[in-house]
Amino acid sequence: MPNRPARLFALLLVLAAAGCASVSSLEAPEVRVTSLQLLEPAPGSLEQRFAVGLRLVNPNNRAIAVDGLDFELELNNRRLARGVTNNPFELPRLGEAETLVVVTTSVFDVLRQAIDFAGRPDAAMDYRVRGRLHLGSGFVRTVPFDHRGKLLP
Numbered sequence: 001m002p003n004r005p006a007r008l009f010a011l012l013l014v015l016a017a018a019g020c021a022s023v024s025s026l027e028a029p030e031v032r033v034t035s036l037q038l039l040e041p042a043p044g045s046l047e048q049r050f051a052v053g054l055r056l057v058n059p060n061n062r063a064i065a066v067d068g069l070d071f072e073l074e075l076n077n078r079r080l081a082r083g084v085t086n087n088p089f090e091l092p093r094l095g096e097a098e099t100l101v102v103v104t105t106s107v108f109d110v111l112r113q114a115i116d117f118a119g120r121p122d123a124a125m126d127y128r129v130r131g132r133l134h135l136g137s138g139f140v141r142t143v144p145f146d147h148r149g150k151l152l153p
Contacts (some may be wrong), residue, residue: 001073026064029091031129031145033073034098041107043109048110050081050103054129057096064091064135064143071131071145073112081105088136125151 006072035053052073057062068086070081092098117123130146 023130026143027058028143028145029064029133031071031147032044032057032149033136033151034129036151039102040045046059046107048105048107050105052081052083052101052103053098054092055098056133057150058093061093063093064133064149065067066091066133067136068134069099069101070134071101071129074128074144075125075151077126077128078109078116078118080109082114091133125149 018096032055033052034055035051037051037053039049039051041048056066065088067088071082071086073081073083082105083101083104085099085101087099089097089099117125126148127150128146128148130144132142132144134142
């Protein structure tokens with residue numbers, strides 16, 4: 001008969017593996033840009049700041065406690081800005097949440113985008129937002145996301 005500590009260790013190992021499998025099977029949330037608002041630059045600054053509204057859709061059957069997120073925003077296949085936030089929020093199971101993140105870019109990147117759109121003011125803007133949700137606890141510490149969409153004028 002196998003000794004009791006070995007059986008207990010084997011049982012704990014199986015339970016831990018099952019727990020890891022269920023936690024690591026998080027499906028990436030869909031992250032959509034809902035708004036893009038130009039903020040007032042500091043006098044003489046070569047940086048531009050935007051407030052970016054994000055809607056996160058959780059396809060998982062469990063809530064996700066988000067401690068923060070980081071992402072890059074591209075417009076028409078060109079990087080526009082990078083943003084981070086450490087504001088915690090909960091993404092409800094099979095639900096959605098909205099958050100506002102201030103991002104920073106260079107004035108030159110904004111001018112390049114403005115020149116691209118000068119000839120077509122009524123055109124939609126293709127965007128890509130990709131990054132990671134940072135989780136506060138558990139085996140999985142980050143959940144990556146990558147979404148493409150269109151911003152309409």
